[in-house]
Amino acid sequence: MAPLLRPTYAVIAKTAGVSEATVSRVLNGDESVHPDRAQRVRDAVEELGYKKNRVASALASGRTGLIAVVIDDDLSVFSDPFWGTVTSGVSRVLQENGLHTVLMVAPVGALDGGVAHYLKSGEVDGAIFFVLHSDILVNHLKKQGLPLVITGTPHSNADIPFVDTDNFGGAYSATKHLMSQGCKKVAIITGDIGTTAAKQRLDGYLQAHRESGTLPSKSLICEGDYSFESGKAHAQKLLETHPDLDGVFASNDLMAMGAITVFENAGKSVPGQIRVVGFDDALIAQTSRPSLTTVRQDVVALGEAAGSLMIAQLNGQDFEPIILPTELVIRESA
Amino acid sequence: MAPLLRPTYAVIAKTAGVSEATVSRVLNGDESVHPDRAQRVRDAVEELGYKKNRVASALASGRTGLIAVVIDDDLSVFSDPFWGTVTSGVSRVLQENGLHTVLMVAPVGALDGGVAHYLKSGEVDGAIFFVLHSDILVNHLKKQGLPLVITGTPHSNADIPFVDTDNFGGAYSATKHLMSQGCKKVAIITGDIGTTAAKQRLDGYLQAHRESGTLPSKSLICEGDYSFESGKAHAQKLLETHPDLDGVFASNDLMAMGAITVFENAGKSVPGQIRVVGFDDALIAQTSRPSLTTVRQDVVALGEAAGSLMIAQLNGQDFEPIILPTELVIRESA
DNA sequence: CTGAAAGCGCTTACAG
DNA sequence: CTGAAAGCGCTTACAG
Incomplete structure (x- = not known):
């Protein structure tokens, strides 16, 4: 898109009368900035309708603000509402936390597939998988330090955070x-x-x-x-x-x-x-x-739980696998 | 994630014996590079298992390689497989073209909502909407030059590319x-x-x-x-x-x-x-x-058509609205 | 608590 | 056809 002329740190810094470093601190919640100056920065941001350029931020910080949701092509993504529903739950929670969901519907092959490459290339801050027939890729990624969450119970005992229905x-x-x-x-x-x-x-x-x-x-x-x-x-x-x-x-x-x-x-x-x-x-x-x-089973809640577990990990908080309760709904057939 | 030491243009350039500019040209399909040198670059890329850092690329080029798929919270995303199915079709086509799908499930409010801000902030190269009750936001974004595709027929006649079932x-x-x-x-x-x-x-x-x-x-x-x-x-x-x-x-x-x-x-x-x-x-x-x-109606095809229309737009090709045919399936009820 | 400066890894006029 | 150099807009040690 023809990018409108969006203000940058340079202009925020100027109108607030501080350095760009200070602008960065304020926008990233650094508490050490003097309240008055912090307020000036916030005023300038407000006045100019400033929105941080996440791409630049990503390059400088190494954090992209993107979480991948990986769905294997094999799954009956088509026709089965399950996956879409889980994903919308994930998406909502991530969004509330300033993260975005990158959807990957692709054959989740071995370690050398396209998905594997993408995930290893540092373009996402984490990945949420739906449980696969094999844990190989997931274990590999975990070893590389990529924050992961699995929806469904993993096959192996590798301590990968997961959420599942009971x-x-x-x-x-x-x-x-x-x-x-x-x-x-x-x-x-x-x-x-x-x-x-x-x-x-x-x-x-x-x-x-x-x-x-x-x-x-x-x-x-x-x-x-x-x-x-x-x-x-x-x-x-x-x-x-x-x-x-x-x-x-x-x-x-x-x-x-x-x-x-x-x-x-x-x-x-x-x-x-x-x-x-x-x-x-x-x-x-x-x-x-x-x-x-x-x-x-509460499928939306499952997605939300997966999102929350990812957030917890990124924040370095403690987390446990989450097992959601089920409820027997009695109708006519039994 | 603790980023593994991935090679950069600097090392590709060195091992291929060319400048970084040349590496960039080869990787971006610039035909003007001498075949021999281009080959040397490709060899180096191969040998080092190089993968381009898309974030850096995005910052420098202004293109993020990301397309938003925006789904209004209002829609019965939950329980209705329709949206998930369309989205997986979109995702597949984009992926084949080196683009990624950013999924946004959120209330698609007025011009000042979170979704609107995100889309206006240049973090995506385009956006695919499902038809909404109002075309206001879409018309606004179009005016800003953001490539758009609508799944479903728009209400107004604004010439926004769309795909729909007949x-x-x-x-x-x-x-x-x-x-x-x-x-x-x-x-x-x-x-x-x-x-x-x-x-x-x-x-x-x-x-x-x-x-x-x-x-x-x-x-x-x-x-x-x-x-x-x-x-x-x-x-x-x-x-x-x-x-x-x-x-x-x-x-x-x-x-x-x-x-x-x-x-x-x-x-x-x-x-x-x-x-x-x-x-x-x-x-x-x-x-x-x-x-x-x-x-x-062929819902996957609908998603794929939406993806293709987006690709065509980004490539500056001509495009027409796409109307997919339906088929009457006769079973027992009539 | 704050700023100057280097740097993230690419892209792209520009000059040749 | 090719390279040197500036620049994309942030972040982050470092020094004060």
Whole structure:
């Protein structure tokens, strides 16, 4: 853009009658400047409508004020509102703290990919990842000292700050709920088991069984991939192998919907003969018929937590992983 | 991050045996450099794993390599996958052209809001907006020479480059389809009529009626707001005022679903007694029962088109508004 | 508490 | 076709 003539430190300094160094101090919150002079600077800034040039500031200070949000192309960014929602939560928190969000939707390959290069090139002050199938890149970046936050639980134990939903607890309570409704034979359709979330939800399902003293047979544990189609396929198979099936916990709402579709087409009523619980509380959980009983996770809060964790790191504050609670939302399907 | 010692022009210049100016020329694609020397520079870059410092580059050149994607907080960024999907399309195209996407989710207020300041401060080379209720800010920025692209059709005629789906054509063909299926009385549930998309879809609906020589009564035109609830509310009202209603075109899939829910609860079968067509081809269109006949728009392509239009502008190339075609997807509901 | 000065790593007229 | 030099607008030791 044809840059309007914006004032610089030089003119602020002149009208305030101080040096540029002092202007810089005031604008960066250095407490040591004499209050009177600081006020003069602020007045000049106000009067001239001055806005700091962040690029120049970045070059001089080494801090860009930019945080990358990295989304793997592989993820179903398209069609799944999850990622967009998390990202908007992140963005809002960062913005409140004077930082901006650089969105990178790209294949997050190995250490020599474009994303890796960008992140290593010092053009961002930190990066927020969504949990990946591999922690290699993340561990590498961490070693280089780049502040990182992972949304989702990392695979390895490398102490990388992360935020996540209480997947285990949510799945546990969903399964418990099915049992409390009288279900004797509860299957699970897992998400992509390469993700930690899917594993944790499976663990919650198993824990509920363990506590009730009934271990589910292998064939009740179906490896899905979070897609509507996989929900349908596994429901079909379950119908054949377990005619007495009376409960299903699906690792997300979409698979739950797929399963319900199959059950009803096969003449099994939901929740009459088979109860179904999903996970997410996506829009479809409310709009479908029967409406879906599901485990709600607060996706915006997840993004905000990720942003906060990044801020804390940049400020050198202490921080712990953040695990957000879930809530079982009971509707018609179970 | 503790910046690793990255090479600078100084060391590239030295190992290639040329001046820094020459390094700059080669890296910026200046054709005038002698091929041999250019090659020496490229070799040095390769050998040293050099990556240009974009911040320094930005300060010196005035170009930041950053494009803002501005999303109004008001929009249902949360829960509606539309915005995230468009944005990922934008991001991909920009990335291929060496630009990065800065995501701003914030209240896009008047000329003195934070977003306005940021965009005016020269920290981005351009901005992509989603169509707003008002064009004021956009017109203002345009006057300042900031390259802009609008996703959606602008309200005013200010010649701002935009990309949009063929809302008129999509609605027209949806309505025609209902008529061709024998519907005699077709209502419309519009989107938020403050949006140009909602108006255009209404126009398409009206045009189809005009051509068939039957103008719909006022009470068949219901002002919705794109929400599931408004779909339900208007369907309820229609049921009371028009017992002989046999077709509904809803301006998005969510409202269509709301309407179907109400119709079926009232004992009206879809499509048996009332046919319903939606708009978007969102995920729910496929997963619902009955599955939804709808107007598909290619949301990723919309984002990519917006990105391309921005690139064209930055390169000083000619460009025209881009209107993407829609496709009527026939499923069970009509 | 404050200022002069060097510097961040590129880009770009300008002169040749 | 090429290089020396000034400059982009901040930040930050350093010296006082």
